[in-house]
Amino acid sequence: MNKLIIGQKPIGIFDSGAGGLTIARAVKSLFPNQPIIYFGDSLHLPYGDKSEKVLSKLTSDVMTFFESQNVGLVLVACNSASSVLELVQDKMFFTFPIVDVISPVISLFKQSRKTNPKVLLVGTRKTIRSNIYQKKLPNDIQLHAVEAPLLAPLVEDGLAQTDISNAIVKHYVKPHSKNMYDYCILGCTHYPLLVRDFESALGKSCEVLDIPKLVAAYLKQRLDTAQNANKEYITDRYYCTDITEFLIKQSQVFFGQEIKLELVSL
Ligand code: DGL
Numbered sequence: 001m002n003k004l005i006i007g008q009k010p011i012g013i014f015d016s017g018a019g020g021l022t023i024a025r026a027v028k029s030l031f032p033n034q035p036i037i038y039f040g041d042s043l044h045l046p047y048g049d050k051s052e053k054v055l056s057k058l059t060s061d062v063m064t065f066f067e068s069q070n071v072g073l074v075l076v077a078c079n080s081a082s083s084v085l086e087l088v089q090d091k092m093f094f095t096f097p098i099v100d101v102i103s104p105v106i107s108l109f110k111q112s113r114k115t116n117p118k119v120l121l122v123g124t125r126k127t128i129r130s131n132i133y134q135k136k137l138p139n140d141i142q143l144h145a146v147e148a149p150l151l152a153p154l155v156e157d158g159l160a161q162t163d164i165s166n167a168i169v170k171h172y173v174k175p176h177s178k179n180m181y182d183y184c185i186l187g188c189t190h191y192p193l194l195v196r197d198f199e200s201a202l203g204k205s206c207e208v209l210d211i212p213k214l215v216a217a218y219l220k221q222r223l224d225t226a227q228n229a230n231k232e233y234i235t236d237r238y239y240c241t242d243i244t245e246f247l248i249k250q251s252q253v254f255f256g257q258e259i260k261l262e263l264v265s266l
Contacts, residue, residue, distance in 0.1 A: 006072025016047035019189035020077035021254035026212035043241035048124025083130035104218035123187030160193035179203035
């Protein structure tokens with residue numbers, strides 16, 4: 001696999017809201033010296049219920065924003081947006097490489113795993129109905145895909161790891177699923193905050209994949225960044241298309257530390 005050379009240029013990270021900060025946090029911990037530009041389209045959230053046409057338009061608008069920021073690469077942290085990325089790239093040319101959040105999972109399942117594994121995929125309506133995982137995963141995987149439209153809003157609303165999230169995860173996962181799966185793919189940027197809820201619903205035999213870690217490790221394999229310690233460091237930027245006090249608070253939960261959100265229009 002050829003390395004993507006981005007030198008000192010920032011890594012653009014994009015999600016529908018603050019949820020993608022779970023991925024940004026993992027990227028930042030593996031690339032502490034690489035500047036990042038985060039873009040959360042909080043004005044248009046949720047992406048998981050948008051039509052293909054609207055989602056493709058929003059995604060290409062965000063890419064045009066990244067063109068103006070001179071990024072070295074864009075990581076589409078949103079699963080729903082990743083599901084329309086090929087359509088967007090068929091119509092528009094971008095000067096930077098784009099990595100989606102689904103490829104690292106596909107790559108893992110092509111390399112190391114149990115044989116004929118039973119895999120549970122959970123995601124938004126858009127992601128599940130796009131069939132993108134089904135199309136890309138190896139054929140021997142026994143995949144069961146579940147749409148879970150309530151989960152992202154629940155996490156956005158600060159209700160992860162509560163009795164409510166526990167009950168709703170169980171509702172989607174179904175009681176007979178305990179110890180039935182080998183792996184669980186959390187196909188949405190918000191779900192890392194629900195890992196404990198999924199682990200308790202799915203039982204010990206199921207490995208709930210750490211998607212942010214997986215995505216960051218995949219980038220590490222693919223990227224060639226500049227290692228010059230004396231370089232002039234560009235500050236990380238965190239842009240959102242709508243900012244409320246609650247979003248500021250939630251961004252801290254997703255990223256694990258305080259960050260300054262800046263308003264930008266699309
Ligand atoms: N970020 C979206 C995703 O990963 C979930 C939230 C939304 O529906 O916008 O699919």
